Amino acid sequence: MRQITKDFPGVRANDAVDFKVAQGEIHGLLGENGAGKSVLMGILYGLYQPTSGEIFIHGRAVAIRSPAEAIALKIGMVHQHFMLISNMTVAENIVLGFEPDGYFWNRKEIAQRVAQFAAEAKLPINPEETVGQLSVGAQQRVEILKVLYRQAQILILDEPTAVLTPQETEALFRAMRALRDQGKTIIFIAHKLKEVLSICDRITVLCRGKLVGTEDAGATDESKLAEMMVGTKVVPATRIGEATIGDRVLEVKDLTADGERGERALEGLSFELRAGEILGIAGVEGNGQTELVEVLTGLRRPTGGKVFLSEADLSGITPRTALDYGIRHIPEDKRKRGIIPGFSVKENLILGDHCRPPFKGRFSWLMERVIRRFADKRIEEFQIQTPSRDTPIDSLSGGNQQRLIVGRVYGHQKRPTLLIAAQPTCGLDVQATRYVRQKLIELSDQGAAVLLVSADLDEVMAISDRILVIHNGRLHEASKRPSRQELGLLMIGGREDE
Amino acid sequence: MTKEETGRGDRPTAIENQGSRLIKRAIRPLVAIRPEITAICAGFLVGAIVVWVTGHPVVETFYHLFRGAFGSRIAIGMTLTRATPIIFTGLAVAIAFKCGLFNIGAEGQLQVGAFAAAWVGIALPPMPPVIHISLAFAAGAAAGLLWAVVPAVLKVTRGAHEVVTTMMLAHVGILLASYLVTGPFKDPGPVPQTEWIASTAQLTRLLPPTQLSTALFVALLCAIAVYLFLWKTSPGYAIRAAGLNPKAAEAGGVPVARSIMLALLLSGALAGLGGAGEILGVFHRFIDGFSPGYGWTGIGVALVGRMHPLGVILAAVLFGALRAGGGTVARAVGVPLDITVVIQGTIILFIAAQRMTEFLWERRRKK
Numbered sequence: 001m002r003q004i005t006k007d008f009p010g011v012r013a014n015d016a017v018d019f020k021v022a023q024g025e026i027h028g029l030l031g032e033n034g035a036g037k038s039v040l041m042g043i044l045y046g047l048y049q050p051t052s053g054e055i056f057i058h059g060r061a062v063a064i065r066s067p068a069e070a071i072a073l074k075i076g077m078v079h080q081h082f083m084l085i086s087n088m089t090v091a092e093n094i095v096l097g098f099e100p101d102g103y104f105w106n107r108k109e110i111a112q113r114v115a116q117f118a119a120e121a122k123l124p125i126n127p128e129e130t131v132g133q134l135s136v137g138a139q140q141r142v143e144i145l146k147v148l149y150r151q152a153q154i155l156i157l158d159e160p161t162a163v164l165t166p167q168e169t170e171a172l173f174r175a176m177r178a179l180r181d182q183g184k185t186i187i188f189i190a191h192k193l194k195e196v197l198s199i200c201d202r203i204t205v206l207c208r209g210k211l212v213g214t215e216d217a218g219a220t221d222e223s224k225l226a227e228m229m230v231g232t233k234v235v236p237a238t239r240i241g242e243a244t245i246g247d248r249v250l251e252v253k254d255l256t257a258d259g260e261r262g263e264r265a266l267e268g269l270s271f272e273l274r275a276g277e278i279l280g281i282a283g284v285e286g287n288g289q290t291e292l293v294e295v296l297t298g299l300r301r302p303t304g305g306k307v308f309l310s311e312a313d314l315s316g317i318t319p320r321t322a323l324d325y326g327i328r329h330i331p332e333d334k335r336k337r338g339i340i341p342g343f344s345v346k347e348n349l350i351l352g353d354h355c356r357p358p359f360k361g362r363f364s365w366l367m368e369r370v371i372r373r374f375a376d377k378r379i380e381e382f383q384i385q386t387p388s389r390d391t392p393i394d395s396l397s398g399g400n401q402q403r404l405i406v407g408r409v410y411g412h413q414k415r416p417t418l419l420i421a422a423q424p425t426c427g428l429d430v431q432a433t434r435y436v437r438q439k440l441i442e443l444s445d446q447g448a449a450v451l452l453v454s455a456d457l458d459e460v461m462a463i464s465d466r467i468l469v470i471h472n473g474r475l476h477e478a479s480k481r482p483s484r485q486e487l488g489l490l491m492i493g494g495r496e497d498e
Numbered sequence: 499m500t501k502e503e504t505g506r507g508d509r510p511t512a513i514e515n516q517g518s519r520l521i522k523r524a525i526r527p528l529v530a531i532r533p534e535i536t537a538i539c540a541g542f543l544v545g546a547i548v549v550w551v552t553g554h555p556v557v558e559t560f561y562h563l564f565r566g567a568f569g570s571r572i573a574i575g576m577t578l579t580r581a582t583p584i585i586f587t588g589l590a591v592a593i594a595f596k597c598g599l600f601n602i603g604a605e606g607q608l609q610v611g612a613f614a615a616a617w618v619g620i621a622l623p624p625m626p627p628v629i630h631i632s633l634a635f636a637a638g639a640a641a642g643l644l645w646a647v648v649p650a651v652l653k654v655t656r657g658a659h660e661v662v663t664t665m666m667l668a669h670v671g672i673l674l675a676s677y678l679v680t681g682p683f684k685d686p687g688p689v690p691q692t693e694w695i696a697s698t699a700q701l702t703r704l705l706p707p708t709q710l711s712t713a714l715f716v717a718l719l720c721a722i723a724v725y726l727f728l729w730k731t732s733p734g735y736a737i738r739a740a741g742l743n744p745k746a747a748e749a750g751g752v753p754v755a756r757s758i759m760l761a762l763l764l765s766g767a768l769a770g771l772g773g774a775g776e777i778l779g780v781f782h783r784f785i786d787g788f789s790p791g792y793g794w795t796g797i798g799v800a801l802v803g804r805m806h807p808l809g810v811i812l813a814a815v816l817f818g819a820l821r822a823g824g825g826t827v828a829r830a831v832g833v834p835l836d837i838t839v840v841i842q843g844t845i846i847l848f849i850a851a852q853r854m855t856e857f858l859w860e861r862r863r864k865k
Contacts, residue, residue, distance in 0.1 A: 299748060299749060319749055320751040320752075322751075323750075323751040331749055338746055338749070339746055340743045340747065340750075341742060341743060342742045351750035354732050354739075355752075364733055365730060365731055368730070
């Protein structure tokens, strides 16, 4: 790809990027969120048209106007969110769109063919299984097989490890090496440095839409890559020194709750959380984290068990009462639960405090002057990049929206007694991530109890005082200084000594 | 020396900048309502084509349309008379919409409100006008509010869609009012109407011989009140938040169910006030079929007015002008009154279509 430039209204996502990949290598494409990795690969896969620049495959100039044309050129892409039909079998998903001719098709024969194909590709799988019942890692394998079945020689994997446990990641890496040895070319989009270094032959770094450089994996290291990604040296925010742990703030006893489809999501959780403590809850997404957070914030009714906040029984409260008790919340899905699109920065900043003084005055009047002063203060303190307090929140970047949400949990005067932070840095770039983590630590130093729910192991390990692992709606206590391996095993429901 | 030069050189540009900024500022609202302006132009264009195709003089028709709407004091009075009830119903639809609700039953709420106001005007003993009028308006609002209780409760407790429930209850309301005036409350005579309301319940006429009354002021006060309520108070904030993103609003401590109730009830009350205004200001009695569909027109008014009180007022005046001018056109040129319906319909259609194209455009751009 030569001199690729892509303009979106208001932003230049790619700026004259040169990107070369050799056949039979695993090539890492590294950059922060918004660095332009996905756009660049989208152009290669025909999802976007470049504003200018050319693409060459095996030295021949090509124009890729749609994913269909990309597939014809033997380019395949595995998206971050799987594009599978969950109530069809593995075999049906793999041949979808490329079924054998004829009106009737022999399930057995197709299953056999898929099984053979999978074995040849060294990605063994049971073709008769329904996709919805597979683990995330296995579903990803189906996606890769699907792409290979379309005879792809160049595979683009868009952040494939984001949803995997460490063990599944290892399995994926083995599969990737096997594919490389078969002569396939793999482009691995990522933002985790360790992974990129362990699997890639060469690494290209993008920063703010521009090419920073391409390095041999053997000739570089983490801190050098991180420097390339952000332009400055990164110091990850970690807890320095011991936390001063105070009284018990939150006590959860035998908590049970149902999930969205009525299935049992929490199977009797019990834990305690003390003032000044950061309790990390690690786990693969979808093991009950969402339900736990929703019960604690009053968004979901528990089916059993008790929740106490400093001796007050808070089982089955409303979100409003939770706020009254000083329980604050950084929701896992920012767009769904965190912000009100169409509201200004200022209006979003007072959400949750809009119904109490000093924002609410006599006759429920909103105190405009107080609100303005508060908004300006928060914008400055939390470095929210916005043209003004009256700008619609929609036009802010994800990182700035998150800064706003973090700024909001600080409340007007009263600091939160309990902060529930769900995936607080998901989708944020390095600097914003560090900033948010620092704020969590700062809050706990000021005496708040912090419950950190995160799928990012590094994050949980970096700032938690204590770690619990959630698996299938149950909690498992990890040791005092757990290793990644130990946590990984707990995340898939096993113990190290088993 | 150089400093002075640059100083001198800078000044005109500064003024120029200020000038262009002023122009920009003046243009900005026009740019912002570009879709509405386009839709209105399109409405008139389609209207012109229809007039032309049906063999009527186009220029003359539009001349009379304008003259009939704004050509004289009386014309303006007629326009504002027509605009008054649809300001109320437009506000009613808008306040519900701000909470993400589509109250399409304003017509029923208006009719029961009108009947309740008429009853208060007839049945109560003589009293000072201020009190009598206030009571009649209050009765209208209460009846309209009552008519929204069932949809609101069903929405909050059972999740019943308000489009279905308000629509069904609209017909119940229309027929109920019609039954009452043809049966128990009918004044002797051939016409299904009640007796006259007491003179103490009648609103002052502003521009006789037109029927424009102080109901217009009540409508404008309501518009201001709706604006202040929605944008300057805490429950108004909650209603808008619940309308834009109920999930985030809920997480932020907004009682979403309560906001929905409040918005729908206020919506019903506003429509009921509109009905009361017609009875107390225009007809002075309840006449069966007095409303040519003010409740339904309110949906269009709210849509064209972008669900904003100021927009609702402007859109209501536009629609009122079309109605008033349409009468003149019918008399002077012989073009049927329906031409105004064509223009109104086209405007609404174009606005809806533009929202649609914007939506599609956004989606394409996101891809």
